[in-house]
Amino acid sequence: MSDPVQQAYYVTIVGLGLGIVLLSFIVAIVFLYQRRQFQHQAELNRMKYIYDQQIMKAQLEMQEETFKNIAQDLHDNIGQMLSMVKLTLAAVTVDPNIPHHDKLMNSREVLNKAIMDLSHLTKSLHSDRIAHVGIVEAIQYEVDSIRKSGLVKINSAIEKGSYYLGEQNSVVIFRMFQEMINNALKHAKATQINVSINNPDGNTFVLSINDDGIGFNVQEMKSRSNSSTGVGLRSMTNRAALIGAKFDLQSKLGSGTKVTITLPLSR
Numbered sequence: 587m588s589d590p591v592q593q594a595y596y597v598t599i600v601g602l603g604l605g606i607v608l609l610s611f612i613v614a615i616v617f618l619y620q621r622r623q624f625q626h627q628a629e630l631n632r633m634k635y636i637y638d639q640q641i642m643k644a645q646l647e648m649q650e651e652t653f654k655n656i657a658q659d660l661h662d663n664i665g666q667m668l669s670m671v672k673l674t675l676a677a678v679t680v681d682p683n684i685p686h687h688d689k690l691m692n693s694r695e696v697l698n699k700a701i702m703d704l705s706h707l708t709k710s711l712h713s714d715r716i717a718h719v720g721i722v723e724a725i726q727y728e729v730d731s732i733r734k735s736g737l738v739k740i741n742s743a744i745e746k747g748s749y750y751l752g753e754q755n756s757v758v759i760f761r762m763f764q765e766m767i768n769n770a771l772k773h774a775k776a777t778q779i780n781v782s783i784n785n786p787d788g789n790t791f792v793l794s795i796n797d798d799g800i801g802f803n804v805q806e807m808k809s810r811s812n813s814s815t816g817v818g819l820r821s822m823t824n825r826a827a828l829i830g831a832k833f834d835l836q837s838k839l840g841s842g843t844k845v846t847i848t849l850p851l852s853r
Contacts, residue, residue, distance in 0.1 A: 649761075653713060654713060654714070660704060660707065660708050664704060668697065668700060668701050668704065669701065671697060672694075672697055672698070672701060676694075706731050709727070710728065710764065713757045713760075716756055716757050716760050717753040717756055717757065720749065720756070721749055721751055721756040721759055721760060721791075722744060722746070722747075722749055722783060724756075724760050725744070725760065725763055725781070725783065725793070726742065726744055728763070728764065728767070729742045729744075729781055732767065732779075737771060738770075738771060738776060738777060738778065738779055739777060739778045739779070740778070740779045740780075740781065741778070741779070741780045741781070742780075742781045742782070743780070743781070743782040743783075743784075744781070744782065744783045745782075745783055745784040745785060747785055749783070749785065749791050749851065750851060751791060751849060751851065754829065755829045755831075755849065758825055758826075758828065758829050759791075759793065759829075759831070759847060759849065761825075762822055762825060762826070762833075762847065763793065763795070765818065765822065766795045766822075766845050767779065767795065769818070769843075770795070770797040770799055770843070773799075774797050774799025774800055774801070774842070774843060775799050775800055776797035776798055776799035776842070777798060778797065778798045779795065779796070779797045780794075780795070780796050780797075781793075781794070781795050782794045785851070789850060789851050790848060790849070790850055790851060791847075791848070791849045791850075791851055792846065792847070792848050793846070793847045794844065794845070794846045794847075795844070795845050796842060796843065796844035796845070797842050797843055798842045799842050799843060800839070800840065800842075801837045801838050801839045801840055801841045801842050801843055802837050802839060802843070803837075803838075803839060804819075804835060804836070804837050807819060808820070819835065826847060829849065830849065830850065831847055831848060831849035832846075832847070832848040832849075833845070833846075833847055834846045834847075834848070
């Protein structure tokens with residue numbers, strides 16, 4: 587092989603080698619850039635998630651504080667006034683032969699019911715009571731109150747036991763339970779609600795609520811950003827995530843709705 591041919595051969599080999607090195611360098615740069623972009627986006631998503639969780643936690647704390655103040659005001663003001671009226675009426679001797687005797691007796695019964703309803707409302711609003719009696723007793727009290735009201739047939743299968751969730755977790759779970767019951771009564775047009783609490787493996791709190799209401803398309807509802815139900819579903823999902831719980835919702839048009847909240851028990 588002549589010298590010019592050899593030189594051309596070597597130049598070609600060197601050129602190819604340099605081209606491969608340059609191409610590898612470019613690929614590496616692009617790969618590193620994309621990796622840094624991905625890491626940067628992941629960090630932004632993580633920071634946004636933490637920020638959203640902090641905002642939600644602050645909102646829940648403000649909500650509970652507001653509920654406490656309302657409950658205290660209801661008890662100290664309206665509750666005391668109704669109790670005074672009840673005592674005043676009880677001190678009055680009513681002749682059963684007077685024309686308005688039945689109306690007066692009926693007024694007493696209405697007053698007693700108003701006092702009981704107010705007591706139930708203040709207990710439901712006050713988060714300190716939820717933390718004091720525990721999540722199971724708080725939910726059982728709500729179930730009993732709904733049963734007595736006659737608004738809907740409600741069944742409960744609550745497995746007794748020690749369910750320590752922590753104060754904040756208990757309050758969040760209880761508020762979610764209240765919202766789900768309200769949805770079943772207000773939107774689902776349910777005639778029967780079933781509530782269950784159990785501990786299937788000894789380490790997990792499982793709350794389940796299912797109704798025989800009209801049901802709905804879950805995916806369609808979640809996609810409606812301007813729908814109150816869609817916003818409510820996202821809110822409950824986010825609240826569950828805030829305390830490390832799993833929120834599972836199943837529903838179908840004409841087949842009712844079932845909601846399950848699963849949370850590891852605190853140690």
